[in-house]
Amino acid sequence: MTVIGYMKRSALEGVLGDISDKLEVIAPLPSGDKGAVELRRFEKGAQVSIGPVKPMLPLKTIFLPPVEQIFRFSKSENETTVTASTPITRDRVVFGALGCDIAALALIDEVFLREPVDEAYRERRTRTTIVALACEGQGPECFCASVGIDPVRPGGADVVMIPVKDGFIVETITKKGEQLGTMLQGALRDPTGPQKKTARSFTSTSRSDVDLSAPAGGWSAVWESEAWEDASARCIGCGICTVVCPTCHCFDVHDERHGNGGERFRKWDSCMAVNFTMMAHGENPRPQHRARVRQRYMHKLVYFPENHGAVACVGCGRCAVACPNRTGIGEVADRMREREEDSNE
Amino acid sequence: MNELMMIPLIARIRSIREVTFDTLMFEVAIEKDGKEVPFSYLPGQFAELSVFGVGESPISITSTCTRPGLVEFAVREVGLVTEAMHNMRPxxxxxxxxxxxxxxxxxxxxGKDILFIAGGIGLAPLRGLINYVLDNRSDFGAVDIIYGARAPNLLCFDWEFDTWKAAPDTRVHLTIDAPAAGWNGSVGFVPAIVKELALPPGNRLAVACGPPIMIKYVLEDLAAAGYRDEDVITTLEMKMKCGVGKCGRCNIGAKYICVDGPVFRLSELKTIPSEY
Structure with missing residues (x-):
């Protein structure tokens, strides 16, 4: 980690504009006029919404787009030509990424970068530089500190921007970050003593008291927990929790025909959907709502840790904010353990 | 594995053979950039077959790698993709x-004796293994094949039975669910035949594939007969979409059927929830 300088907030759009001549720039930008923010391509002249509002959809959207073409095909006589789609055409930089969202990429990497490697995902990952915004906590829903994430200097970031008065202290972390740092040079000044001090003492208000641990005994210990009955009774099955979740990564695959050719694409899917496990002959091994709710939480709290050593939750709290009945994963994990203790009594 | 894992090669249909009224067997040659390429596999593996513009389905490989050349897939017509396959021509x-x-x-x-137990289209993934075992006959012990279907005309791969019966130390026990005109073999469900034959575990492995209800009873019966969980093998072949452990559909407990399976020993299945 190296402090490379102080950048004025008012210089940010100009810098991004200059960088956008060389790289594709993605940044939090206003979405509509209700104060919402989304991560999308920055064009010269745009105002960046870097700061207190969390993007509605997480960073995964730029590595696993909601709908993504896999290939095109064209047919003639008995021949079919398949042309793989190009995931991205330029190297990219994401500005203002939050620690929770960056940490989630490391979890998705476990799945998409294991053999056989998902080439489209890998290309997007390797060709993207991540500039984190040190996060002071974006709302009462935030609990990344509970799952071992450093929201100030998150692992996985190439560069970190730490907010200080009227600007940012910029630190480079990786080699990729250093390369980006050279593009920022023109907008950087030597930081003052007080600025450095503010950056050093920057802290987050993220809650550190949410307990997502599963009881000993693995899945079988909580398989029949009444937590699933309770959670599914209140769940309307809309699946918005899976849409806004930075770690959810399930998808479906579809073909479409256009004249003599067509395309195959994948799109986000959700374990909350009844068709998710429906098979062609009509059988569905997970037909009950309760079983689907259980699958979502078990996958995050029990199965994923068993395979990869970490819960598949980064404490962003988006699920609880988006959920029509405000159910948060911490609450369900609590109930899962409570019920288990009850039944052991 | 393809260089780009979601990008298919071409499977050129060389011939189509009727297996039952709703199941066809496709013999295909694999092509890459217009040239035929080798395709090496193990018994029990599967492939994602697709009809361009319609979709993709996981289908078990029913041929054996001991007979290089065309690759065989038996496809039962159950949905949109398999219906489109059934409309294809050589x-x-x-x-x-x-x-x-x-x-x-x-x-x-x-070195083991092997008891194969199959019902209906469940013989498709086992056929490749049976032919693999018979092509390497001296590597394996006694072979018994219990195979059943609802009716005689629903028995798949009936052209194989005489060859299998003629192989050394190999017995084929066919059964149908209910009596039918012209049928001289056993009548009764597959689990009943398993019980009736009562082949002791000893040095024997059991390999089973069939409809869930058949598997349920067969597994119970084998356990009652003293088979150890690690000596009972089945293939789940269900719920898969991407086939490469990414899309999440076939996740059960900490396993993914498509990459950790589809072949599982019963001892492994007992470590995951029974959502199959």
């Missing part, structure tokens, strides 16, 4: 990704 092409999945543990099966 010379047409499908997309293919594979081979995928773990396959049967053939090296660990060497």
């Amino acid at each position: 010379g047409d092409n499908m997309g293919i990704r594979g081979p995928l999945g773990n396959g049967f543990p053939v090296d660990e099966m060497k």
Whole structure:
């Protein structure tokens, strides 16, 4: 980690504009006029919404787009030509990424970068530089500190921007970050003593008291927990929790025909959907709502840790904010353990 | 594995054979950039076959790698993709990704007696293994094949039965669910035949594939007969979509059927929830 300088907030759009001549720039930008923010391509002249509002959809959207073409095909006589789609055409930089969202990429990497490697995902990952915004906590829903994430200097970031008065202290972390740092040079000044001090003492208000641990005994210990009955009774099955979740990564695959050719694409899917496990002959091994709710939480709290050593939750709290009945994963994990203790009594 | 794992090669249909009224067997040659390429696989592996513009389905490989050349897939018509496959003709092409999945543990099966138990289309993944075992006959002990279907005309791969019966130390026990005109073999469900034959565990492995209800009873019966969980093998072949452990559909407990399976020992299945 190296402090490379102080950048004025008012210089940010100009810098991004200059960088956008060389790289594709993605940044939090206003979405509509209700104060919402989304991560999308920055064009010269745009105002960046870097700061207190969390993007509605997480960073995964730029590595696993909601709908993504896999290939095109064209047919003639008995021949079919398949042309793989190009995931991205330029190297990219994401500005203002939050620690929770960056940490989630490391979890998705476990799945998409294991053999056989998902080439489209890998290309997007390797060709993207991540500039984190040190996060002071974006709302009462935030609990990344509970799952071992450093929201100030998150692992996985190439560069970190730490907010200080009227600007940012910029630190480079990786080699990729250093390369980006050279593009920022023109907008950087030597930081003052007080600025450095503010950056050093920057802290987050993220809650550190949410307990997502599963009881000993693995899945079988909580398989029949009444937590699933309770959670599914209140769940309307809309699946918005899976849409806004930075770690959810399930998808479906579809073909479409256009004249003599067509395309195959994948799109986000959700374990909350009844068709998710429906098979062609009509059988569905997970037909009950309760079983689907259980699958979502078990996958995050029990199965994923068993395979990869970490819960598949980064404490962003988006699920609880988006959920029509405000159910948060911490609450369900609590109930899962409570019920288990009850039944052991 | 293809360089780009979601990008299929071409499977050129060379011939189509009727297996039952709703099941066809496709013999295909694999092509890459217009040239035929080898396709090496293990018994029990599967491939994602697709009809371009319609969709993709996971289908078990029913041929054996001991007979290089065309690759065989038996496809039952159950949905949109398989219906489109049934409308294809020799010379047409499908997309293919594979081979995928773990396959049967053939090296660990060497030296063992083997009891094959199959129902209906469940013989498709076992046929490749049976022919593999018979092509390496001296590597394996006694072979017994229990196979049943609802009616005589629903028995798949009936052209194989005489060859299998003629192989050394190999017996084929066929059964149908209810009496039928012209049928001289056993009548009764597969689990009943398993019980009736009562082949003791000893040095024997049981390999079963069939409809869930058949598997349920067969597994119970084998346990009652003293088979150890690690000596009972089945192939789940369900719920899969991407086939490469990414899309999440076939996740059960900490396993993914498509990459950790589709072949599982019963001892492994007992470590995951019974959502299959």
